[in-house]
Amino acid sequence: MRSMLLPLALAATIAAAAPAAASEDTQYWQTLNVGVALPGNFKVSNETVLRSSDAKGFYEVENNFMVGKKVNKVVTLWLGYTFDPQYNHGTFRFREHRFRQQVNFDNFAVLGKVKLSGRLRLEERWREGQTGTGWRLRPQVKATMPIAGKVTLSVSNELFIDLNNSSFQTVDGLERMRNAIFVTVPLSKKIGIDFGYLNQHGFVPNGPDTSDHVLTAGLSASF
Secondary structure (H helix, E strand, C coil): CHHHHHHHHHHHHHHHHCCCCCEEEEEEEEEEEEEEEEHHHEEEEEEEEEEEECCCEEEEEEEEEEEEEECCCCEEEEEEEEEEEEEECCEEEEEEEEEEEEEEEEEEEEECCEEEEEEEEEEEEEECCCCCCEEEEEEEEEEEEEEECCEEEEEEEEEEEECCCCCCCCCCEEEEEEEEEEEEEECCCCEEEEEEEEEEEECCCCCCCEEEEEEEEEEEEEC
């Protein structure tokens, strides 16, 4: 019983950590993730995220391609590239490019039925037509537990920490925080779906913070 309450307690804690925001938006994110295992403990993955909102309409399609090497049962090293065009109500605004370096720590601790995982991601960002390179760190921690058969409940917390300033990256330090809770349902050994809620809190210097209430849905396939 204690282990079953841990993810819910973590969700309540990280939700309470976000201060009240003056500017709010409701958003809808859909994700398609495909992973392929390769010889030598290598793997490739491609994630596509479509984002829309009440305030901005369709505003982003983010595609992340990554190559990983599983070092042991816990640690996987990743390198990748993100192509990220952004829009406003479907009208093109700009393109962003990112180079990613990432370390995943899968199931690094088990507390009863709860499995803890983590991820540390470093990104270099460039925007076409704008000067400078934005360096950003994105640590994440996640707790997962079974709730019925192979159906699982997960809660996660992710921080966006700006390491420098550029023409488009102007926040010093903590820029954004994402707190999520979602359910994953396997449809077969290789395919699963997930759905949930994510709160994205933006820290705005000298202005009101923002808070995005996001309904999420995803389809994943592993081969």
